[in-house]
Amino acid sequence: MASMRCAAIQLEAVPADVDANLATVERLVEDAVAAGARTIALPEFFTTGIGFWPELADAALPVDGKATELLSALARRHQVLIGGSMLIRDPDGNVRNTYLLVTQDGVAGRHDKDLPTMWENAFYVGGDDDGVIQAGDLTVGAAVCWELMRTQTVRRLRGRIDLAMTGSGWWSIPDWWPRTIFRRMERRNAATARQAAASFAGFVGAPVLHAAHVGSLRCRMPWLPLGYAGRFEGGTMIVAADGTVLAAADDGEGVVVADVSVGRSAPSLAAPEGFWLHQRGALPAAAWHYQRVHGRRYYRRHVAAS
Numbered sequence: 001m002a003s004m005r006c007a008a009i010q011l012e013a014v015p016a017d018v019d020a021n022l023a024t025v026e027r028l029v030e031d032a033v034a035a036g037a038r039t040i041a042l043p044e045f046f047t048t049g050i051g052f053w054p055e056l057a058d059a060a061l062p063v064d065g066k067a068t069e070l071l072s073a074l075a076r077r078h079q080v081l082i083g084g085s086m087l088i089r090d091p092d093g094n095v096r097n098t099y100l101l102v103t104q105d106g107v108a109g110r111h112d113k114d115l116p117t118m119w120e121n122a123f124y125v126g127g128d129d130d131g132v133i134q135a136g137d138l139t140v141g142a143a144v145c146w147e148l149m150r151t152q153t154v155r156r157l158r159g160r161i162d163l164a165m166t167g168s169g170w171w172s173i174p175d176w177w178p179r180t181i182f183r184r185m186e187r188r189n190a191a192t193a194r195q196a197a198a199s200f201a202g203f204v205g206a207p208v209l210h211a212a213h214v215g216s217l218r219c220r221m222p223w224l225p226l227g228y229a230g231r232f233e234g235g236t237m238i239v240a241a242d243g244t245v246l247a248a249a250d251d252g253e254g255v256v257v258a259d260v261s262v263g264r265s266a267p268s269l270a271a272p273e274g275f276w277l278h279q280r281g282a283l284p285a286a287a288w289h290y291q292r293v294h295g296r297r298y299y300r301r302h303v304a305a306s
Contacts, residue, residue, distance in 0.1 A: 001241075001263035006163075006207075007037035008256050010236035010249040012215035013049030016059045021047050022070050025084075028255055033078045035257045041209035042084025043236075044097070044113075044144045044167040051171075051219035052119040052228070057303045060087040060095045060124075063110070071102040079104050081135055083165040084211065085113065085144050087124060093305030095124040099142040101133045101165065109133035111142035114152070118287045119222055121295025123303055130156040138162050138262065141204060145170060148196040148210075149278055154203045154271040162263050164200060164208040168193070171217050172230040173283060185283055192278050193233040201239045202269035203277065207260045208239040214251060222294040241265045 009028045014020040025046055032040045044050070047067050048059045061067050071082050081103055088098040097113040097120070112127020131142040131153075141161035145168040147153040157164065170193045173186035197210040213232040221228050236249035238258040242265070246258035271277060280288065 001261040003259050004038055004262045005036045006039045006041070006209050006238055006258060006260045007032035007035065008041045008209045008211040008236045008238055008249075009043065010212055010214055010234060010252070010254050010256070011043050011046060012253045013046070013213060015049050015051060015053050016055035018047045018059060018061065018067070021049070022067060024253075026070060026074065028253070029074050029082065032255045032257065033080060035255065037080065037257055039081040039163070039209065040083075041165045041211040042082065042167060043211040043213050044085045044169045045087065045213070046084045046167070047086040049213060050120065050169040051217050052122065052222055053219055054302070056087065056123045060089040063088050063090065063098070068100060068102070068107065071100065072106055075102045076104045081138070083140070083142065085167055089305070095303055096127055097124045097144060099131070099144055099165075099167070101135055101140055101142065103135050108135040111144070113144040114147060116292070116295065117146045118284075118291040119295055121292045122222070122298040123295075125299070132157065132160055140165050141206065142166070143200070144168070148200050149276055149280070151271045151275060151277055154277065157204045158267055158271075159205050159264060161204060161206045163260070164204055164206050166197065166200065166208060167211045168197070168235065169213045170233045170235065172233060174228055174230050176226070185281055188281055189284065190233050192281070194235045194237075196278055197235055197237055198239055198243065198245055199269060199277075201241050202243045203267060203271055205241060205265050205267035207241045207262060208237075210235065210237050210239070212236045212249075214253060222291050222298070243268060
């Protein structure tokens, strides 16, 4: 296995403000490069953040837009590999949550997240590619947020990749009444967010770069008279192929860096037989179903190009 210095970026995004977020991404990538990183992972939705915000309907970019131009310029300038996901409006009029992997020679490939999570259904449609991207001699597997929760992700990447590049925008359980119950659910939710990223290396047999969002999150709740007030779980980390966490972020925006042995190894964890790798909990399971129904209607009315 070859050793490579890698970085994962933890971001506190400005809701739906593409220009502000790209400026922050550029600054943090420069910090990662200054620390010696040659491969850099950005979070899911690094251009916009994620919440049930109507403004996201207008925040999707073309695949060759200014975010891709920035990543390409940074990759050329520093001769590094950069990956992260954003809302992309494709020529067919649909929006997808697209992970782009960019080298100094341009875009090496893309992966469209397979299934939107909860209120994300309001803003994009899923994809069906395998997420395996060749970048020179390195085979990268791209996976986004709750793709780290599903056995089908393991099946498409297991034993096929040298490095997994992943990102999330994982939100907390709101602090509703009765607070004792909701806080217990949130402790489990926060633990699952970290477990999903840390255990993924064992499932696929490759090291993992996982970049995440942090900070507060406020938005409407679909079909409910309540607002959502919570936070992003963070959990940015770099994990060796054997599951050892090599570096992890505390609260707040920043960069984690570690030297990683990149290459394939025998997976140390067997995937369950069912659909989910990890238990979701009662409230996330309910939100998964009802917000999917709401979100698909919202998408057709407000986001899909006519």
